[in-house]
Amino acid sequence: MNNNTSLENIGCFKTILDPYNGITINSIDLPQSKEEFELNLDFLINEVENKRFLIWIYIDIKKSDFIPIATKKGFIFHSCDEDYILLVKALKENAIIPTASNHTLGVGAVVINDKNELLVIKERISTVGYKLPGGHIDNREMISSALKREVLEETGIDVEFESIVSLGHFYPHQFYKSNLYILCTAIPKSLEININDTQEIIDAKWMDVDSYLDDINVSDYSKAIVLAAINFKGLKRANQEVLCHIKKDFELFFPIES
CATH class of the missing domain: 3.40.630.30 (Gcn5-related N-acetyltransferase (GNAT))
Incomplete structure (x- = not known):
């Protein structure tokens, strides 16, 4: 430990x-x-x-x-x-005690196919329109692994991590802690919808990107994330070699050169 x-x-x-x-x-x-x-x-x-x-x-x-x-x-x-x-x-007055874990982590995915269609889901408990697939990052799980797992569970689509395009910080969240929500782009490796997590997800589909951005039932936050994914390259996983001496699991993300 x-x-x-x-x-x-x-x-x-x-x-x-x-x-x-x-x-x-x-x-x-x-x-x-x-x-x-x-x-x-x-x-x-x-x-x-x-x-x-x-x-x-x-x-x-x-x-x-x-x-x-x-x-x-x-x-x-x-x-x-x-x-x-x-x-x-x-044992010493004013000894510094490092802060305990004070946040939960989540990951979401912007997945766009060759037909300019966006992968979206509808949650069973949600009262709003279609959302981007995603969920909690489990203990000891890498961002890219969590992204792949969540998209597969909620839609049946196999994806490959591409970049990070947005980071959201929300407080208060579960357990009176902060929540960091990492939004990523991902490349679809399959196209057939097959919902595995039927307890939480009632629908998943490919939706025209422009139609999604025009949908009044979609939150402005979700629309801003999709626009960021379209217009910016984001942070890519790269240069892992600079920390190859560290005996830990890790991921590094850097801006993409223009």
Whole structure:
């Protein structure tokens, strides 16, 4: 879960020192009993409180009864996933605690075929006209992969990512967080409509671009995105080599040369 820089055993804990003078304890390194956890946590705090800035502890959901022990020692909630919670304790006044994830991510697609037809969908819960296909980017999913998956699920059309043409920031959104919505162009590799996500999508079709832009039931936002896709080249995925030394999944996007 972290970029490990060094390890140190303190009490029963295997601690990981991060580049910001904080230490992290992963959930797999916690003891079995609450009593042992509390005893060793007291020892840990006493050992590092004058030389470290932060203590991070990942607690697995199976050991959620450890949480009250940690909060009693001054730990606060930072972030979580479905099977763990991350707590942090500041050991130094004004220690900087990085912001937890404060946004959700979405992706949408402008797909235009050789007949100047736009791929559009109608959602079951929507009261407006036809929209561009798209949806949430899943955890650990790349933008281009999410784009391909969402379009395929909602329309049955296989596409290839082309460029990013718009970035929207909306607040508040789900879970009282911001939402970043990335609009992309994509090249269709098939043409036959076949809706897979029938629970959310009630219709999908190819629609003449000009007719879409003239449709009074289409939002001005959607129209602006389509116009941007037609008139501008956007940001293309390129030059991945500059970060080839990083052992992570990543995508880079740069302006297209005129």
